[in-house]
Amino acid sequence: DAGVIQSPRHEVTEMGQEVTLRCKPISGHNSLFWYRQTMMRGLELLIYFNNNVPIDDSGMPEDRFSAKMPNASFSTLKIQPSEPRDSAVYFCASSPQGQVNTNEQFFGPGTRLTVL
Amino acid sequence: GEDVEQSLFLSVREGDSSVINCTYTDSSSTYLYWYKQEPGAGLQLLTYIFSNMDMKQDQRLTVLLNKKDKHLSLRIADTQTGDSAIYFCAESRTGNQFYFGTGTSLTVIP
Numbered sequence: 001d002a003g004v005i006q007s008p009r010h011e012v013t014e015m016g017q018e019v020t021l022r023c024k025p026i027s028g029h030n031s032l033f034w035y036r037q038t039m040m041r042g043l044e045l046l047i048y049f050n051n052n053v054p055i056d057d058s059g060m061p062e063d064r065f066s067a068k069m070p071n072a073s074f075s076t077l078k079i080q081p082s083e084p085r086d087s088a089v090y091f092c093a094s095s096p097q098g099q100v101n102t103n104e105q106f107f108g109p110g111t112r113l114t115v116l
Numbered sequence: 117g118e119d120v121e122q123s124l125f126l127s128v129r130e131g132d133s134s135v136i137n138c139t140y141t142d143s144s145s146t147y148l149y150w151y152k153q154e155p156g157a158g159l160q161l162l163t164y165i166f167s168n169m170d171m172k173q174d175q176r177l178t179v180l181l182n183k184k185d186k187h188l189s190l191r192i193a194d195t196q197t198g199d200s201a202i203y204f205c206a207e208s209r210t211g212n213q214f215y216f217g218t219g220t221s222l223t224v225i226p
Contacts, residue, residue: 004158033214042218043159043204056213091158103147103208107158 004108006092012114018080021111024073025094033105034067034077035091043091049075050097082115089113120207122217129225134192136220138205141186145207148181150190153202153219162190162203192222200224 005024033048047057049069069075093105119141151159172179178191202219
């Protein structure tokens with residue numbers, strides 16, 4: 001398996017623009033997580049899905065952020081409009097919840113977002 | 117991470133042992149994990165321990181769990197320069213949610 005795939009790996013955009021980050025989880029995993037990592041706040045959980053349904057989005061910073069999971073093999077995280085303080089590395093992770101006891105999360109390589 | 121605490125930095129000399137500590141708050145955690153993040157990469161699972169265990173050893177890695185004090189540690193024996201990375205502890209609570217610590221940046225001095 002190729003692991004969790006994220007695209008793009010790097011994104012540079014200007015303030016006010018829409019940004020869409022993409023994630024393909026590991027095939028067969030039924031849980032998907034979006035995290036944001038910054039120096040100031042460390043690793044923060046933004047939202048997670050179970051069987052394509054959003055379970056907890058309390059970590060989403062504000063209405064400018066939205067996430068979707070239209071099917072089991074694809075998820076997007078959208079920021080509209082983007083702001084410089086959104087600059088961070090965004091990670092997607094997937095997990096085979098309920099299929100193995102450990103519920104290990106497998107992380108993608110991340111998308112480094114820079115908003116100018 | 118919510119209520120999962122780690123010291124931010126640790127420096128050790130190559131060949132010495134490293135001990136990275138973590139405290140957590142939820143006594144109902146079922147599994148506790150150590151993840152490693154190398155520069156420019158995502159997090160990779162190093163090892164985990166089930167909450168009814170006190171210790172787990174895996175080659176150079178030793179995990180100690182003190183459930184009474186809610187304290188988790190990771191010991192790396194014979195630390196190498198390739199071990200330089202950020203190490204995150206995490207706990208798995210109800211459902212599938214993980215709570216990650218702040219991460220400890222380990223620097224190995226040659």
